[in-house]
Amino acid sequence: MKALAKEVLRFGFTIVSTWEVEGEKILGGKLPGIYPLLPLMKSDEPEERVLERAQELIMNEIRGRERRADAYVAVVTFVKVCQGGLATRLLEDILTNF
Numbered sequence: 001m002k003a004l005a006k007e008v009l010r011f012g013f014t015i016v017s018t019w020e021v022e023g024e025k026i027l028g029g030k031l032p033g034i035y036p037l038l039p040l041m042k043s044d045e046p047e048e049r050v051l052e053r054a055q056e057l058i059m060n061e062i063r064g065r066e067r068r069a070d071a072y073v074a075v076v077t078f079v080k081v082c083q084g085g086l087a088t089r090l091l092e093d094i095l096t097n098f
Helices: 023-027 032-040 047-061 065-096
Strands: none
Touching: 023 032, 023 047, 032 047, 032 065, 047 065
């Protein structure tokens, strides 16, 4: 599509409510880009174990020092946001008002 003689890009996306996704399903799926989101996902395991598993996956499956560092920063950020259920409230608020 062109607008004002300039190319305009279009793309589609689906919003995924991470707090509704079972973290266990992600663990076996070889989806390293999603591993930092594990602290936001549903789990029957204690938070400490979820973080340990996320760390193991990041170390073993994400290649490249910079990518691994980015993944760790994301995990730490999500953990801080998750404390007190803040992550779920923020995400629900964002998606409700999207």
